[in-house]
Amino acid sequence: MVRRTTHPGLLSRRRILQALAALPLGCGARIDTPPGEQDVGWRALEPTQTLTRIAFGSCCDQRRSQPIWRTINARNPELFLFIGDNVYADAEHESRLQAAYDELGGSDGFNALRRNTPVMAVWDDHDFGRNDAGSEYPLREASQRIMLDFFGEPAESVRRTRPGIYDAKIIGPVGRRVQIILLDCRYFRDPLLPGGAGPSRFRPNDDPAATVLGAAQWDWLEQVVREPAELRLMVSSFQLVSAEHPFESWGLFPRERDRLFDLISRTAGVIVLSGDRHRGELSRIDQPPLSYPLSELTSSSLNLPLPGSEPNRWRIGAQVEDANFGWIEIDWSRERVQLALLTDTGRVALEERVELAALAV
Template identity: 35%
Template sequence: MERLVAAVLAAGVLQVLLATADDHYLLSRIAFGSCANQSAPQPIWDAINKFDPQVFIWLGDNIYGDIRRPFIFLGKERTIGPWQNAPRFIPSSSSEMLSRYNSAKNVPGYLRLRAKAKVVGTWDDHDYGLNDAGKEFSAKSTNQRLLLDFLDEPQDSPRRKQAGVYTSYTFGPPGKQVKIILLDTRYHRDPLSSDGSVLGDSQWSWLGKELRGPPSAITIIGSSIQVISNLSGTTGPLFYMESWGRFPKERDRLFKLINDSKRDGVFFISGDVHFGEITRYDCAAGYPLYDITSSGLTQAVEKVLPSPLRFIVRFLAWFTPSTMRVKNQNCRYRSCTYGEPNFGAIQINWDASPVNLKIQVRDINGLPVTGVDISLSELQAWNRTIKAGQDQRHCTLEVKLPWIVRYRLAILVYSVLALLLLALVGLICAVTLACRVCLKKCKTD
């Protein structure tokens, strides 16, 4: 217990020192992650601590604060199926949220990280308080305070007075500055089917000022949901995932703001989806925009199946069309996605000429599963390397694919289900025929 107390005190002192030294703090190692269930084992902190980041960025679902009810097909309260009449997720009380935050904050590996790194972050839906919730959620102001307490946000911070948890940080001396912009994709977000606003007017105004403000060598925009990828465009109508692609007008507005600001060195980091991947869009700004997704620290899509069957998840990930995903020799699997626990790692080599960024998604042992090496000169509009007609793979949105390609996952699944149904009908017919033959024979005998 004494060691835990000492670690917490050291973390508090370090946070104060780093907060006052941001302007001169040369930042070269950043880790980030999302989706950490406070009730699950969290061995991945060992790999993150071994990476030794100077800054760690939470990208949401820092705890799972809402209550997930079981699948109920029949009865008075049905939580799944076309006849669903009760919500699958319900919010928990503020006292229960606080208890879960306290559990997460006292994980030994996370305590060690807090003692040596600056921890910043935003939220997603489960730590916001309710799965897939937006501006309509009534407990958002109370839960904002709980999140900021978890992040050790100073009591006089502007984040405690504004509507939403968006914020920014700037590290490093002039010429080598890294700006981290953290968005709030929950507090002001309109319903998913509305194609309305993601950020809300006040946050859009703030973001415009941040991007048009003093230049920085690198600008990292953290979004709890994916910015570049729009897998819902190819997984529907089977299932849909949250992303900026569900709000095409807002995503176009974001891309236009980056382009109009003439800010170089911008890329995104994101979470939410329970797998890691890197995506890229070449036709939004004067240079390629990358989105590095790391999800999750404990939650992972492959965990839904036993180990011998996880190849099915990997096959489906490979089979699902994704025009934005970066596929190269650095990928562990052919799909260039990783559905087991992971974290994001950014290394900046300021001594290289030009400056080099190594951005990776790493596994529970700290080994890379996918990654890109980017020269900072590639993220400058004046040195644009993408020409008209080139690399169209990263310029065609998922929703613009030919329908037979776009919906091939649904076609595959429905075809398999149809074959299984036919096989079942055939089996029933065969059994029925066999029974009739047996009965006829018995009567004859």
């Protein structure tokens, strides 16, 4: 656990800001603590807790207003997954990476979340450090250290001792276990190939040696999915199922995509969570090699949504073009999962139910 300390001379100012934050405000209002003046710890994750309410989101521009935290906090999630573009750093110097996280750390809405809700996080490109970057990014080691420092990763964590920030945890008792799998789709990913057809800037890399996850992470993933769990939430910072749009997805590495589909086909209970696209949607694919219908819930963006439709033959329902977050409710007694996207005002924009029995192999 990490607890930020405050200089004694700043204490009264911080208390004033906290008191102001408790006053009724419009949904777009923002009263933030200046970077470096936070006194906020991280809520610990209890591994034996039965999870029933999980929120997740991506693409949070720390320079913009973030009213969505108020809506998320009001729903009292038991876990929040921050799944990429958690800040926009796009940095060529370590100081800019650090400054981006410091600015997020000045958001009172986000600080209220991390005081009350355990947070698990993985990055995408803009918080990794450069748009569409992979293993070629020169600051990846520094970025890993800065990211783990900000999110309070314990000094003894394996994420501190190996390249990449991939992680997995199982939460809950036998019969109600949720496995959270955070894939690192940046640290080891080969550079994208330029020169795509049509509107795409990139073309698929069909080289058998081309990788998204890298050898070590693949070996790790093959092991962790063998651990028993009733539900597995597999986080990929960019989309796995949808591969028709001209932007980054697993479709740019078709052999890696097929390999992950094959692994999922042998692994019960998987639902994929993704972000990146600045719009939300639910995708479902049911074709070989998959052994059951695979659902992917994409939530993006927390505060920087973009209009416009993208092709996706696997989409269920309509795209969500408002600022949104993902919401997962687990009904263990009925053995079902409710997937939803909610807007920053709390409106349910998309909703779909998945029976756990339908995720068997």
